[in-house]
Amino acid sequence: MPSASESYDVPVLLAEQSLYDALCHLLNGDVHVLAVRLADALHYLSADTLIQALRQGLPGDTPLHRLALSSEPPAGGRQIPSAEGLINALPLLLWVKDRNGQFLLVNRSFAQVCGENSPAGLLGKSADDLLPPEQAAVVRETDQRVLQTGQGQALWFNIYKAPWRSRDGKILGTLGFACDGASQHHLQEQAEYQAHTLDHVLAAVGEGVWEWHPAAGAEPGLIQHSARWYALLGLPPQGGFHPLAHLLAQIHEADRGRVLAALDTCRAGLGAYVCEYRLRHAQGHYLWVRDQGRIIDTASAPGGLRLMGSVTDITALKESQHRLEHLAYHDALTQLPNRSLLADRMHMAIAQAERNGTLAAIAYLDLDDFKPINDTLGHDMGDRLLIEIARRLNASTRAGDTVARLGGDEFALIYNGLERGEDCEPTLTRLLESIASPILLQGHELHVTASIGVALCPLDGNTPASLLRHADQAMYLAKQAGRNNFRLYDPERQHRMRTQRDAQARVLAALSRGQLELHYQPTLNTLNGQTVGMEALLRWHHPERGLLRPAHFLPALRHTRSAMELGDWVLAHAIAQLEQWQEEGLPLLPLSINIASQHLLHPDFLGRLRLHLSAHTRLDPGLIQLDIQEASTPSEVKRLGRVMENCQALGVSFAMDDFGSGYASMTHLQHLPVQRVKIDQGRVRNMLEAPEDLAIVRCAIGVAQGFGREVVAEGVETEAHCHALQAMGCHLLQGDAIAQPMAAAGFRDWLVHHN
Known part of the structure; x- marks a missing residue:
């Protein structure tokens, strides 16, 4: 079976050849499409694509691999532009001369630059008719060099000359291109302005830009970053591409796998790349960044793939989120876990007790005689006292256990991994002794004690609500027993208390x-x-x-x-x-x-x-x-x-x-x-x-x-x-x-x- 290029009988160019080279082949070969060999495969460049690239301001020496080439040959039945339509559509000055230097063909743009209203006005003329003798001599010299070497040459002022050949390859004359100086200058100014504006916008929003060229296969390839990216990390800017491993070394170890997975997903065409991770600053601390990008080219990069994206510093946002999450799950005064976080910890303790066949103790602690201190010395002193009590509770508790504030002068504690209910008693005894020790605050020596009730999971309940309720009931027994002590939940005693409460309610109802x-x-x-x-x-x-x-x-x-x-x-x-x-x-x-x-x-x-x-x-x-x-x-x-x-x-x-x-x-x-x-x-x-x-x-x-x-x-x-x-x-x-x-x-x- 013939190859695609053979089937269409089109010239084959290399990826490194320029737009000018492609234009010469289109005009010399009287064809409307060219084949370009890119990464051991043929891609296709149509005359329309070439004209569009030149109109967008791409220089004539731009390599062909920078264009959006098609992987499939053009479909049949497509309208082919005529030679006259092609040369007049180009945003270039174009001419064809015979071996004697006389114009055989020019486009309208060239004619207008030379002061003619129609291309026909220049046919048969030469450079001697248009330029001073010194300049005309230089033109003749460059024409002869192209005729003698048979090779195209890029000259000054964006001029390019190449041989003009017949179908059998014989050199008939020269083919020349030149940029419209005014148009080229305008495009260059516009590009510089857009680049300058983009730099300011990215600097204003604090974003750094990167470009990644993955290598073939699974290799990480090369990446380059903007100066703003280096500034975010407190590093001096570095030009050019460098291995992706340099970037990975800056990423927090716990985040690298997630970053690589997100890049691979994007690389495979399964979605845009978006990832939040931590980057190491030059001073040693880490910044939280939001990194996002996408594939912008699948052909022009050396490895066949090109991605671009931006990096935003979101450290302040992450810190705000962390503060909000902390406030949602912690008591604002003592910084202890609140009821919401306590419920989560209790669920974990219950699951751990069931899984390991151990006990978890839920202690409900209420301070004795806190109200008189709060009333006589003021709420500020009461708050300071609660903060000190919270500190003592934390100091008397193991690292794997939990101390939480329920509100007011009530606290809850979770003790995990107990073999017997009595195992928590030494800890509770030390806890009571610690609380009962004198507290010096702003010249006042304060004395408080605590009453503690304890419920065991799963013996006394298997839900946070039932365990807290039973611990609360046991705490009231400790209060009735004289305070400054603890009591374990006793179901039989609680039954008697419940019966007593019911009887009490009936008596009060009778009174009313x-x-x-x-x-x-x-x-x-x-x-x-x-x-x-x-x-x-x-x-x-x-x-x-x-x-x-x-x-x-x-x-x-x-x-x-x-x-x-x-x-x-x-x-x-x-x-x-x-x-x-x-x-x-x-x-x-x-x-x-x-x-x-x-x-x-x-x-x-x-x-x-x-x-x-x-x-x-x-x-x-x-x-x-x-x-x-x-x-x-x-x-x-x-x-x-x-x-x-x-x-x-x-x-x-x-x-x-x-x-x-x-x-x-x-x-x-x-x-x-x-x-x-x-x-x-x-x-x-x-x-x-x-x-x-x-x-x-x-x-x-x-x-x-x-x-x-x-x-x-x-x-x-x-x-x-x-x-x-x-x-x-x-x-x-x-x-x-x-x-x-x-x-x-x-x-x-x-x-x-x-x-």
Whole structure:
């Protein structure tokens, strides 16, 4: 099969030959297309492509491989330009002379430069007719040189001369080209202006430019960079091409593979090249750059491929993105991970625990007594304290673990890789010790502690929400246990707490619905049969279970703030009821009101008592008797004593309730200012059947009387109890044998009838 060049019978040129060479072959051979050998393959150059290249201002000595050559021969049926159309379409001055130097053919451009309106006006003339003798002689000399050598020659002023041949190759004369000086100068100025403008634009936007010529096959090839590229890196500019390996050496090691992969993708024609990576600056640090480019030529470069692109410094943008990402996942004050990042870390900890068969501990930490410091010393001091606490938490935690701030004075910690739940206890102990150490801030020595709850994954939950919730519940147990300690989550204990919370909610709901009321039970002096006092007792009109005594619902409120709220409600309603009876003219009797020690010791109790008394100024405060139970510790006894003395200053008195139920009765009588002692009703109720209880009752009566206190026996249910107590010298009795507790209206009627 004949080759493409043989099939089309066109001349074959080398890639290094010039546009002038191609033009000579087109005119001499009277053909419309040429073959160009490029990288061991033939490409094709048409007359139209050649004319377009010259019109775009490419110099005549431009190598043919710089043109956009076609890999396929022209399709059949294409219109072939005539010789006259070709020579007049060229943006050149063109002429053909015979061996004697007379013009045989000129184009319109040459004729116009010579002052003729038509090419026919120059036919048959020579240089002697157009130029001074000295110049005409030079023209004749160069014509003869071309005729003698048979080779084309580039001359001064962009003039090119070549032999004019017949079809059999015989030299008939000379063929000449010359650029239009004015047009060439204009194109050159325009190109220089565009290049100058581009340099300024690229400098303004901070971009460096590169050109890459990949070698054949998989070789990296050569690359060159603009001066701006070198300036970005603080390097002196270097001219010319250099191996791509020089650039790769400047790229961060972690980014090189990604850069090469992106270049290969572009090189294969699968898309534009875009990549962000780090380049080493001359001073040693790295810049983030955005590099983008594309293939601009597939034929003119030595390896058959040419890419160009630009590099932009995006270091400031990357730093801004990093700051925004840090703010999104870190606490602004302490720089610790926030809830969002904590959730991610918890998911990772859960997966690691499941994968390795280990445990992860989730600790919920709350500072004790932070609020008073924040309130008294200011929020700025509070912030400084939180920053110091965050530092201590980080210092007490392993590198692979996590410390996060949940908000306020609450923190969370993650401990990974535990074999047993107890493995985290030494760490938590050190953590508490570190927090409890004195903190010096701006001349203030601050003391804070922390309470910590711990939940174990996967034993106590397998989601971040459930683990944090269980750790939070365990933390509240640590608070209730005295603070400055930690507690591990206990499901059974939590079940009891949940049951208690539900019961507490029901009691508070009953209070808001008006289902709670006070009943009153009298105290009788058996020596004269007179009623000498009464006690306010809480009752719940339950819609399903009927009338409930306090033993059925008050335990749910023990040691809670709700217990104090309910106690304050009892205090207010009892005082108001007593004043109402006084206004109705009933006999004035002392009223006993039960007050829990926790309620009495609350900082607001004295103020609330004063408020209730001031709301009923016509009532004698001496009629109010507060019944308290035994304290649990000596320090609590001292605190109770101080509060009781302040209350007595308001006129109220105190009684020791449930006397004989504990082990510190005598101590209480010795140190607390009580006027009356009430013997535990459980002892009284069982004393006829239990000798031990009888002995305790007898002893309690003797101790109280020995200290000069009035003695009241509660829980008196039968006449036998009355006789036994009177025999032991106790004559103030209270219980169902005297009268059952009654609502306010019923008690009023009973009191009127009894008196």
